[in-house]
Amino acid sequence: MTYADSRLSAIYPQRNVLIIVKDNTAIGEDSDRLNEEYKRTIEHYLIPTTTRWANPSIRFNTLKAEWEAATAHLSSITEIAIHPAYQQIIGMGTIAIPFILSELTKNPGHWFWALKSITGEDPVPPEHRGRLKQMTEDWLKWGKEQGYIV
């Protein structure tokens, strides 16, 4: 059993396939593009959509991308938080917390309702409401206290 990518074989080891991968030794954009498409094809074969959805990391990032694209232009926190993809992230439960906190370490965003909903807690004092940097710091401090962030 040979896999194109050892990372993929770790995720989906029961698929018994032989895939031969050639190095991308050619030069040029066309070759790079073909190589990328080839990799994507192999990945699609090794990790079917159903399996992707069962992987929390892949599921979170897929939903996050959908939510961010659909709500980027909105001001209404209500509209931002009731988006179906955001609600599905909340539905992931505590398994989503490390992913959300990881996002917050990179960029302040409207993750606070999801965190409140999942944890039932609110470490943000009233004077920090609407100040996303401070709200982010409050939640990251909470994450450290709870052991989600080392």
Add this chain to the structure above:
Amino acid sequence: MGKGAGIYSLSEQEIEKTFPNLIGSGYTVTSPETTEYNCIAWAVNETNAWWWPDSFNLGYWPPQIPRKETIDAFIKAYALFRYAPCKNLQLEAGFEKIAIYVDSSGTPTHAARQLSNGHWTSKLGRLEDIEHYSLDSLPEYGTAAVILKRKK
């Protein structure tokens, strides 16, 4: 930045995909994107908080104003900055104006501030501030249902 500058950024693609009317009516990007403030704050030149009267208690909202997503609550919030309803959106010497957009159910969605050249400035969610030439170029927010003004 903006149309005609020769560089077509990813942000502009995102803006024009969401607000296609801007392509024809014209606009200029005037800030980097940020989550530090939103259009409701930007309408009164505030850049330190995301204003919204959500029931989740996440957004900033003036404590003395009802925390309700109604046009009345928004008018009261802007009244704290001496803005009062008026009937026209034309540029008037000595006055500053704000337009509040509402969706088809009358719920506020967006606010824009008139500039001294008669154009409007809008913060687009977490995206950039833009200067646009017409209130009609952002129909995705609904309609500019209420115009407010104050003396400079």
